Each structure stands twice: as structure tokens, then as C-alpha cells.
Amino acid sequence: MDPQMHPDAIFDEAKKKTWKQTILLCFQIVGVVYGQLSTTPLYVFGTIQSTAVSEEVVYELFSFIFWTLTIISLLKYAFIVLKADNDGEGGTFALYSLLCRHAKVGLLPCDRSTDEVMHCAERTSSNVKVVSRAQRAIENQKGCHYLLLFLALFGSCMTIGDAVLTPALSVLSASNGVQRSLSDMSHLFSSSEHSQELVSEALKRYVPVPCACVILVGLFMLQHYGTHRIGFMFAPIISVWLLFVGGVGVYNIFHWNKEIFYKISPVYMFKFVRDFNIKRWRLLGNIILCAAGSEAMFADLGHFSKKSIKITFICFIYPLLVLCYAGQVAYISKNLHVKDYNHLSESMPRHFKHVFILLSLFASAVGSQATITTSFSIINQCLALNCFPRVKVIHTSKKIYGQIYIPDVNWLLMILSLTVTVGFQDMVKIGNATGLAIISGMLVTTSLMSLIIALYWEKNLLVSACFLVGFGFFEATYLSASLLEFHKGAWYLVVLLVVIMTIMLSWHYGTMKKYEFDMQNKVSTEWLIDVCPNLGISRVPGIGFIYTDIVAGIPAFFSHFITNLPAFHQVLIFVSFKSLPVPCVPDSERYLIGRIGPKDYRIYRCIVRYGYYDHISDTDNFEEQIIRSIEEFISIEQNDIESMDSPHGRMIIVGNSLPADGNRDSESCIGPSSIINESQISPIDDSFEKASLPPPVKRKKVRFMLPANSPKMQASLKKELLELIDARESGSTYFLGQSHLMVRDGSSFLKRFLIMTYRLSEKNCREPPVALKIPHAALVEVGMVCTI
Known part of the structure; x- marks a missing residue:
């Protein structure tokens, strides 16, 4: 479209294009x-x-x-x-x-x-609606x-x-x-x-x-x-x-x-x-x-x-x-x-x-x-x-x-x-x-x-x-x-209804119970800060990726893991996926990064947002993207005066600007598009299970390097970035939670039947997409029994 066109002509052209699309859809x-x-x-x-x-x-x-x-x-x-x-x-x-x-x-x-x-x-005040009496009822x-x-x-x-x-x-x-x-x-x-x-x-x-x-x-x-x-x-x-x-x-x-x-x-x-x-x-x-x-x-x-x-x-x-x-x-x-x-x-x-x-x-x-x-x-x-x-x-x-x-x-x-x-x-x-x-x-x-x-x-x-x-x-x-006409064929629909309804109700019931279990048994970030030192937890080299649906707090399966095996990696990254109803999410808006606990703990939270046509390549490349985003977050946080007052609990949308060769000057990072307090974030539904990651291909080594001479880089920033790079070089481990539903003795027949149907459906349906993309040698599944 010619930019020199009169605004009315541009409007007419856009209107004509819209009508052409409408006719085509018709x-x-x-x-x-x-x-x-x-x-x-x-x-x-x-x-x-x-x-x-x-x-x-x-x-x-x-x-x-x-x-x-x-x-x-x-x-x-x-x-x-x-x-x-x-x-x-x-x-x-x-x-x-x-x-x-x-x-x-x-x-x-x-x-x-x-x-x-x-x-x-x-949120704005204009979005707040007055609740009617019928709605309250x-x-x-x-x-x-x-x-x-x-x-x-x-x-x-x-x-x-x-x-x-x-x-x-x-x-x-x-x-x-x-x-x-x-x-x-x-x-x-x-x-x-x-x-x-x-x-x-x-x-x-x-x-x-x-x-x-x-x-x-x-x-x-x-x-x-x-x-x-x-x-x-x-x-x-x-x-x-x-x-x-x-x-x-x-x-x-x-x-x-x-x-x-x-x-x-x-x-x-x-x-x-x-x-x-x-x-x-x-x-x-x-x-x-x-x-x-x-x-x-x-x-x-x-x-x-x-x-x-x-x-x-x-x-x-x-x-x-x-x-x-x-x-x-x-x-x-x-x-x-x-x-x-x-x-x-x-x-x-x-x-x-x-x-x-x-x-x-x-x-x-x-x-x-x-x-x-x-x-x-x-x-x-x-x-x-x-x-x-x-x-x-x-x-x-x-x-x-x-x-x-x-x-x-x-x-x-x-x-x-x-x-x-x-x-x-x-x-x-x-x-x-x-x-x-x-x-x-x-x-x-x-x-x-x-x-x-x-x-x-x-x-x-x-x-x-x-x-x-x-x-x-x-x-x-x-x-x-x-x-x-029930006896003349309509009965078949009722049989079909009973079968499909049973599957749907049992799946919803089982998912709801799992969700409630995760919400009731999650621990706060303060638990990780205050209790972990008393457990004598050891930090081992490498990066631990913890995949969870919870975007606030620590998932129950991870607290269960470190309570029974008091050790976790030098760097921890809690990763969650969020599907958006758009074809593609730009790289500059894909990652929402935050910190859990003090800076010395090196624990981060990453929410990955993606559209239904986005594809993440192999696991190594995905790790590289997350680590680049965390580097950017660290640099932004270091230069942000507000971070002095709030050392953790903020989520920042970062842009993925690291060159393909892995070299980057920390002073060249893009500023945050948005800063969000973690207290604003509440648990989300099972839509994270829609993450669409293709199968992993041959693993490759990715090496990150810092500039040899960077006089503007503060010592604390350089130290944290170096630790992140060293952890990446030491290897990665992936943690997934597996909750197994069990019914208490004396429970009603209906509850037993719903849970039995849910477990049968779970065994025969597709695995969570993220589980299919992780190398088995680096995968750690943490099982928990959820008794209802």
C-alpha cells in the first residue's frame, strides 16, 4: 500500500481487503x-x-x-x-x-x-464490575x-x-x-x-x-x-x-x-x-x-x-x-x-x-x-x-x-x-x-x-x-x-453419553484433586531460604531445571525431594509454560524471569510463554535461550535502582538479544518491557501442559563466554554470570513431579470408581508434552502419593 495515499483512500483499501476476506470465509x-x-x-x-x-x-x-x-x-x-x-x-x-x-x-x-x-x-478501575445479587447467589x-x-x-x-x-x-x-x-x-x-x-x-x-x-x-x-x-x-x-x-x-x-x-x-x-x-x-x-x-x-x-x-x-x-x-x-x-x-x-x-x-x-x-x-x-x-x-x-x-x-x-x-x-x-x-x-x-x-x-x-x-x-x-x-422414541434407537445416545461423561467427570475430578494437593502442599520461598540451611543441604555442580505448573511458591514434589535427599544443584531454575491464543510470541516477550530468595542462592523462576505455532528446537537450544534470558535479567536487575529495595520477588519480561555465538557484553542488554511483582501471580491451570516442544536431536555443547576486559562490569555481576556459565558447563538435570492418586480406605464406591477411571485414562493418554522432549539420562521423576 502506497504511504503517500490519502487517509480516506487507505481506509477504503483496508475496508475492501476486509470484505474480500469475509467473502472468502463465507x-x-x-x-x-x-x-x-x-x-x-x-x-x-x-x-x-x-x-x-x-x-x-x-x-x-x-x-x-x-x-x-x-x-x-x-x-x-x-x-x-x-x-x-x-x-x-x-x-x-x-x-x-x-x-x-x-x-x-x-x-x-x-x-x-x-x-x-x-x-x-x-488492571484498571474501569474493569471492576459491580457484583449483582443473582451473581452473588x-x-x-x-x-x-x-x-x-x-x-x-x-x-x-x-x-x-x-x-x-x-x-x-x-x-x-x-x-x-x-x-x-x-x-x-x-x-x-x-x-x-x-x-x-x-x-x-x-x-x-x-x-x-x-x-x-x-x-x-x-x-x-x-x-x-x-x-x-x-x-x-x-x-x-x-x-x-x-x-x-x-x-x-x-x-x-x-x-x-x-x-x-x-x-x-x-x-x-x-x-x-x-x-x-x-x-x-x-x-x-x-x-x-x-x-x-x-x-x-x-x-x-x-x-x-x-x-x-x-x-x-x-x-x-x-x-x-x-x-x-x-x-x-x-x-x-x-x-x-x-x-x-x-x-x-x-x-x-x-x-x-x-x-x-x-x-x-x-x-x-x-x-x-x-x-x-x-x-x-x-x-x-x-x-x-x-x-x-x-x-x-x-x-x-x-x-x-x-x-x-x-x-x-x-x-x-x-x-x-x-x-x-x-x-x-x-x-x-x-x-x-x-x-x-x-x-x-x-x-x-x-x-x-x-x-x-x-x-x-x-x-x-x-x-x-x-x-x-x-x-x-x-x-x-x-x-x-x-x-x-427412546426404545427405537435413542437409547444408543444414552449409552454413549454415560461412557463419555464418565471419562470427562473422572478426568476433571482427578485433575482437580491433584491440583488441590499441589496447592495445599506447596511451600513458600521463605521455606527454601530459612529451613534449607538447617537441613545441611549440599549444592552440587550443574543446573537443575524444575518443571512445574505452579508459578508462585515451591512445588511439593521438589520440597519432598530435597527433604529426603538434601542436595540440589549450584543453580536452580523453576520453569513453567504458558500457552497463549496467538500464533507466535516474539522472543522479546517470551520469557518472564524472576528470582527466588537472595542473590547468593542462585535460584530463578522462568515462565515461558508461547503461541500455538511456536516451536522450540532441541533441548540444548532451549536451555541456551533460558540462560540467555537469565543473563539479561541479572544485568537489568544490577542496573535497576529498585532492585536494591526488592532483592527478589519480581518478574521481568526480557528480550532475547544474545548473538548466536554466545558472546555478549552485559552492558548491551535490552531494558525490561514490564516489571511484575511475584505476589501478583497466582496458581494457573493445566494449560501449561500444552507446551509444544519437538523431539530432542543430537546433543551439542554450548559455551558462553564473557568479555575478557569489561571495566564497566561490577564484580558481583561478573561473579554471578561466571557461576551461571560454570553451572551450564557442568551439565543439566531435569526434575518432573509425578503425583499418584490413591483412595483412602472406607471411601465411597463413586470416589473409587472415578479415581480408577482417571488412573486408567492417565495410563492410556499422552504424556505431558514436556516429558517427551527431555533426554532420559538427565531426567529425574519425583513420585508422590496423593491420598484423597
Whole structure:
């Protein structure tokens, strides 16, 4: 951009660039976020028992479809829920995270000052909010905290269940279309009616399920390419699909029933409710499938932007879906005598049926993408709040933080989807389970969103109550219908819910107990200063790196170690990792360095901040970076007058300015970007476990040298730097803590079961990332038994 341009021209150019990016995102969104919602016409009417429908009932169901898309998808999600993002992330856990941050309802100890320190943020009086009576009531009730956690986990389980069921349902529905198309051509294989029936039966038995399984395997194998590439691959397919079914819908409206749009009147919904009948009421459990994928609009927010999601739905998805459903209902209302009239393929004009079959196969595969990416986002948020076992998270975009791929979860979803497809082989049963998952997740979002309106947006309680009652009543109606089909497939979702919920609850419970143990048993820095001399502790040559999640105080495992083996290294460095939601953290802002105890103790604290695309090379180089930063800290502290009054307890953000050859004049160091008292820092959560360090390569020696003649360097500074260099030359040792949970005798069965499940999950999940990068010869693991 030309710097000589007029400011208005620069603004216009930036605005044009923003709109280009938005349009590009809108194109990608069609194939990722709206794939499931776009393919719902394949199975909404297809999962309905054809014998239970009359012309009047068809009109009533169409009224429900229109107002469900309008009220839930358009009004609730596109206009209201999308505004409640958590730093660009969406989903039930994003809502729960907002409540934890702003209403103090989290079960893990949490202090916002930690995150503010890590982001170099400063508190101001304008950030302090007046606590409302409702907020105080919820904060003081421990039962509310457990209820909110349960709701968040329940909603997440429903999302994962949807990711298992929807691929099976959409692909199987398209495969059934292929089978029906081949059955129609059975006369080409045999002239006798009996032979045609045998061929049709064979096709029905051997075509849909194998075809669906092949498509499912192909879909899940594409996930590693990432949202960006998949979006470009899938967007044209869904766009063509929507334009095709929308165009066919317009044709059917004019050809079969031009007055179909009069049937969207709420009067037809009232007639349906007035003529209450259990058999008819069950149909609503299938109709809710028309809104399947609405939750993805919010849950996939981390992959895209609010503006692009809203524009795409309002201008493209919503009108074409309404036209498609209107055309299908227009056809059904005049063809109730036709076999399989409720399947979308039957409403296609004769010359376009083969085109429809081909498009439906591609679209059904793509349609499952929304639920898969949603499950990735939800599980990633669960990991951040210690509610899911550690799994590998791969960020597939340098620009958008939320675009991720989780290999372990991807293959697990594939296996479960194949199991559902092969096990049920019935669209109606899978549709019943999917409908229950969808409406349950929507009810959780409505409940949490009502609290967000009251506690986070600080709206009147009447507004929150109106949101809860209005949307909640509408969704509860569908829930009652879905529960009536519990014995016809919906039971599978409950089994899946119990298994996933047990894993999540046990992991959260075990992590919380470990965290509480670490917090209760950590010792103060004064203990290291006052007690250690009385223990007769020896200082051995070298550097000891102590990896810990605690950023204030001394971790329990280290005090346990030196109490039983009274010796530690000449230089000690307590290292903690903090993941930030940015691609890269500049070297000048990466390290937060402080001192523990008097200068003579040579004990330092280092907090390493990194983005999701930062990579630290081998262990030696990482050590070199930390030691350079400590050298810089020592030099800054020596020249800082304030350090005379506060010899320890300060954290300084330093810039990594040491040349590659290891030589540096201590007078050339960069001044601190920020100085923070350690008293401001409080314990942080398990997000340090996200440190992304690549495998160690061949070890190399790194030698640090001081300038031979430096008249400006003070003797104490030179002495400390020389000791640091000598310790590095003597070698390094790495300390990791391992807490083993044990249950006291006489504990309840529930506690024993949760801890047993936690220990089983811990053995089979990934190790903490930092543990994978440390040379085994230099690793010391300190085990402690945590009895609860």
C-alpha cells in the first residue's frame, strides 16, 4: 500500500481487503459449518413413518419446519448466541468458560490476575464490575457450580454424540437413494416380476451399508488436511447441492402446489398441538432434524468469523433450505399414494434423478464435516479446562487459532460412526438418536445462555427469563417427542453419553484433586531460604531445571525431594509454560524471569510463554535461550535502582538479544518491557501442559563466554554470570513431579470408581508434552502419593 495515499483512500483499501476476506470465509463456511444443515432435507421426512402422515399433517409439519428454522437457527443462533463468544471460541464450553471467568463458578481454583500477568495486562478501575445479587447467589452456592459443570459436560457429550450419529445418518440416507435408483432399474437385469423383487431385495441388503462405510472412511481420512483446505474442497459441493435442491424446490412449488407458502401459518402448529395424539406427537422428534447443524454455527466460531457465519446463513443457506422444504412438501401433499413418497429422491423430476443421486452422495459426505469440526473445537476447550484426557492437538492454520485437527478423536469418531452404521442399518433408529442429541444440546445452550445474559451481559433478569422460557419451551416440546422414541434407537445416545461423561467427570475430578494437593502442599520461598540451611543441604555442580505448573511458591514434589535427599544443584531454575491464543510470541516477550530468595542462592523462576505455532528446537537450544534470558535479567536487575529495595520477588519480561555465538557484553542488554511483582501471580491451570516442544536431536555443547576486559562490569555481576556459565558447563538435570492418586480406605464406591477411571485414562493418554522432549539420562521423576 502506497504511504503517500490519502487517509480516506487507505481506509477504503483496508475496508475492501476486509470484505474480500469475509467473502472468502463465507465461501469456505458453506462446506464446513453449514454442511450438516444443508443436507438435512435428505433425512427429515425420510425418517418419518410414511403410514402416519396425511395431507393435513404434512402441512402442519411444514409449519413446524419453517418456524423451527426461523426461531432456533435464525433468531436464536444467528442473531443472539453468536454474540456470546469467548475470545473467538464458541460452543457450550465457551459459555461455561465465560461464566467461570466472570461469575467465579469454576470448580478449579482460578484467579484472573494470572492471565493478566501472562498477557502483560494491567488492571484498571474501569474493569471492576459491580457484583449483582443473582451473581452473588450463584457464586455462594456450591451446588450451582456442580450443576453448571454438569450442563457444560452434558452439552459437550451431546455434541460428540452428534458427531458420531450425523455422519452415519446422512451417508446412509444418500446410500439408500442409490439403492432405490438401482432398484428402479431392476427391470434391466430381469424381465420377471419375481426376479426383479429378488434383485431389489439383494440391492437393499448389500448396497447401502457397504457404500456408506466406504464414504465414511474417506471422509475421516480427509480431516488431516485441515479446515482451510477442506473448506475449499467441500464448499463447491454444498453450494451446488443447495442451488440444485433449491431450484428443484421452486419447480415443485409451481408444478404441484403453488399455495404451499400459505401453510407456514402458525395456525397449523396450533392445530397439530390441539389434536394431540401420541403417534403424531412422535413425528416432532424427526422434524427437529431440520435444525441439525444450527449448533455448529456457534461451536465452529473458532474456525471462522461472526460476520461471515451470519451473512452466509441469512443470504444463502436459510432461503434455499426454505425453498427446498416447501418444494418437497408440495410434492408430498399431492403424492401420498406413491411408494417411498417421503424420501427426497422421489420428489426429484425424472430427468434429474441421476444427478440428484450423485450430488447427494457427495453432499452427504460433506454434510458431516460440521459435526466433526465442532467436536474438535469442543474437545479442545475441554482440554483447556482439564475435562478431557490429554490428546494431540494440531493447529492447521497460522491465522485462525480455532482451526485444529485432533487425530485420536478423529479415528475414534470414525470407528463409532462405522459401528452405528453397521449395527443399526436403519435411518429411522439413527434419526431418533440424532434428534435427541440435537435437541438436548440446544437446551443446554439455552440454559447457559440465559445465565450469560444475566451475569455477563448484565441485562435485566426479566430479559434472561424471557430468553429461557421462550426458547426453552419451544425446545422442550421437541425433547418430549424425542424421548418417546427412546426404545427405537435413542437409547444408543444414552449409552454413549454415560461412557463419555464418565471419562470427562473422572478426568476433571482427578485433575482437580491433584491440583488441590499441589496447592495445599506447596511451600513458600521463605521455606527454601530459612529451613534449607538447617537441613545441611549440599549444592552440587550443574543446573537443575524444575518443571512445574505452579508459578508462585515451591512445588511439593521438589520440597519432598530435597527433604529426603538434601542436595540440589549450584543453580536452580523453576520453569513453567504458558500457552497463549496467538500464533507466535516474539522472543522479546517470551520469557518472564524472576528470582527466588537472595542473590547468593542462585535460584530463578522462568515462565515461558508461547503461541500455538511456536516451536522450540532441541533441548540444548532451549536451555541456551533460558540462560540467555537469565543473563539479561541479572544485568537489568544490577542496573535497576529498585532492585536494591526488592532483592527478589519480581518478574521481568526480557528480550532475547544474545548473538548466536554466545558472546555478549552485559552492558548491551535490552531494558525490561514490564516489571511484575511475584505476589501478583497466582496458581494457573493445566494449560501449561500444552507446551509444544519437538523431539530432542543430537546433543551439542554450548559455551558462553564473557568479555575478557569489561571495566564497566561490577564484580558481583561478573561473579554471578561466571557461576551461571560454570553451572551450564557442568551439565543439566531435569526434575518432573509425578503425583499418584490413591483412595483412602472406607471411601465411597463413586470416589473409587472415578479415581480408577482417571488412573486408567492417565495410563492410556499422552504424556505431558514436556516429558517427551527431555533426554532420559538427565531426567529425574519425583513420585508422590496423593491420598484423597
